[in-house]
Amino acid sequence: MDVIQEIKIAASILAADLCRLGEQVAAAEAGGADYIHFDVMDGCFVPNLTIGPLVVEAVRRATSLPIDVHLMIEAPERYVQDFVQAGAGNLTVHVEACAHLHRTIEQIKELGIRAGVTLNPATSLVTLEEILPYVDMVLVMTVNPGFGGQSFIESMCAKVERLRAMGQEQHLAGPNGLAFDIEVDGGINVHTAERVVRAGANVLVAGSAIFRRSGHGSAADAFASAGEIADATRRLRQAALGQKTPAC
Ligand code: DX5
Ligand code: ZN
Numbered sequence: 276m277d278v279i280q281e282i283k284i285a286a287s288i289l290a291a292d293l294c295r296l297g298e299q300v301a302a303a304e305a306g307g308a309d310y311i312h313f314d315v316m317d318g319c320f321v322p323n324l325t326i327g328p329l330v331v332e333a334v335r336r337a338t339s340l341p342i343d344v345h346l347m348i349e350a351p352e353r354y355v356q357d358f359v360q361a362g363a364g365n366l367t368v369h370v371e372a373c374a375h376l377h378r379t380i381e382q383i384k385e386l387g388i389r390a391g392v393t394l395n396p397a398t399s400l401v402t403l404e405e406i407l408p409y410v411d412m413v414l415v416m417t418v419n420p421g422f423g424g425q426s427f428i429e430s431m432c433a434k435v436e437r438l439r440a441m442g443q444e445q446h447l448a449g450p451n452g453l454a455f456d457i458e459v460d461g462g463i464n465v466h467t468a469e470r471v472v473r474a475g476a477n478v479l480v481a482g483s484a485i486f487r488r489s490g491h492g493s494a495a496d497a498f499a500s501a502g503e504i505a506d507a508t509r510r511l512r513q514a515a516l517g518q519k520t521p522a523c
Pocket of ligand 2: 456
């Protein structure tokens with residue numbers, strides 16, 4: 276890796292207490308989160324259903340942070356405009372779910388926000404070869420999408436390294452390194468954060484590691500308090516930067 280891009284933390288509200296969403300988002304912001312990450316699932320592309328533009332709009336009013344929307348839906352072009360109007364700052368679509376990827380990426384950028392592509396763990400980087408010069412961000416899934424709380428897939432570190440090399444081979448340079456961000460999503464915590472950064476990722480999505488307490492049985496107990504959310508966000512950044520963190 277030639278230049279270390281600024282590390283950004285994206286707090287995924289999939290793991291948050293949705294009854295207290297505004298408060299939980301504010302806590303992540305207080306802990307230094309850079310993005311609020313939204314997981315939009317349609318029960319078709321992934322076997323789960325979550326939230327839509329209405330919730331993005333509500334959170335938009337509760338935070339000044341940019342909203343990073345991860346669309347896990349078939350034919351995502353149908354909803355691009357709705358999410359932009361709701362206040363998304365980044366929009367990523369899965370290459371596996373998008374028949375006309377170039378058109379969809381252009382559609383997102385024409386609406387004035389950042390456009391990204393997402394790859395499932397088993398999807399080859401070859402699928403990015405033609406689209407890479409057009410995107411602002413590549414999201415490398417480090418679990419199979421659909422659920423929070425899954426284990427990090429170790430082999431995705433090598434994929435991130437190969438993606439960074441691919442950007443360099445295509446001469447896609449930006450002011451701080453590559454012209455596109457490399458985001459990772461799934462199983463990111465204080466143990467995996469440093470490894471993905473070393474591999475070349477610079478945007479780290481984390482849900483459970485920020486919004487859940489570890490080792491708690493019942494669902495109600497499992498949600499972290501505002502103070503714990505802020506602390507966990509800080510610890511994650513320190514871990515990503517390779518700094519020692521107190522045991523948690
Ligand atoms: C999974 C989602 C993730 C999820 C990550 O499909 O894309 O954003 O929230 O959850 P954790 O951090 O718990 O693995
Ligand atoms: Zn996500």
